[in-house]
Amino acid sequence: MINELFLIIGGNLGNRMEYINQAKNMIEEQIGTIKKASDIYETDAWGVTDQPSFLNQALQVSTILSPNEVLIAIHKIEAALGRRRIQKYGSRTMDIDILFYGQQVISTNKLTIPHAQIANRNFVLVPLAGIAPNFAHPLLNKTVQELLDNCTDTLNVRKFIE
Numbered sequence: 123m124i125n126e127l128f129l130i131i132g133g134n135l136g137n138r139m140e141y142i143n144q145a146k147n148m149i150e151e152q153i154g155t156i157k158k159a160s161d162i163y164e165t166d167a168w169g170v171t172d173q174p175s176f177l178n179q180a181l182q183v184s185t186i187l188s189p190n191e192v193l194i195a196i197h198k199i200e201a202a203l204g205r206r207r208i209q210k211y212g213s214r215t216m217d218i219d220i221l222f223y224g225q226q227v228i229s230t231n232k233l234t235i236p237h238a239q240i241a242n243r244n245f246v247l248v249p250l251a252g253i254a255p256n257f258a259h260p261l262l263n264k265t266v267q268e269l270l271d272n273c274t275d276t277l278n279v280r281k282f283i284e
Contacts, residue, residue, distance in 0.1 A: 132178035154185030160249035
C-alpha cells in the first residue's frame with residue numbers, strides 16, 4: 123500500500139544547499155517519490171541558539187515503507203551525509219524528521235508520529251503550509267494553516283534565496 127508521508131529536512135553545517143539536494147536524492151532512492159517540495163527557508167537555530175542558521179524544506183513523499191522502515195532509512199541517510207548526534211538541538215549537516223505518516227498516530231520509545239513539536243515550530247509550519255495547508259493534524263484536529271496561524275513561536279522564518 124502507498125502512504126503519504128510528510129518530512130522536514132534541513133541542516134546548518136557545510137554547504138547547506140548541497141546537503142538538502144543530496145538528502146532529497148537519497149530520499150527518492152531509499153524511501154519513496156517526492157510529490158511536493160516546499161520553498162527552502164532559512165531560520166535562526168531553535169533550542170541551542172549559538173550556532174549557524176538552518177535551511178529547511180518540507181517534503182511530501184509517497185512510500186510503501188512502514189513508519190519504522192522510514193525511520194531506519196532516515197538514520198542511514200543522515201549518517202551518510204555526516205550527521206553526528208552529539209548535542210540535542212546542536213549543529214548538524216542534515217536532520218530529517220517525520221512530521222506525518224498519513225493520519226497514523228504512533229507513540230513508541232523510538233518513534234512519535236505526528237511529530238510532537240509541529241504546532242510549536244514556525245520553521246516546520248511555514249514550509250509545511252506551503253505544500254499542505256489543508257492537511258489535518260490527526261490529534262489536534264486543526265489544519266497545518268490553522269496551526270501556523272496560532273503558533274506562538276517568534277523565530278523568524280525567511281525564504282532562502284541563493
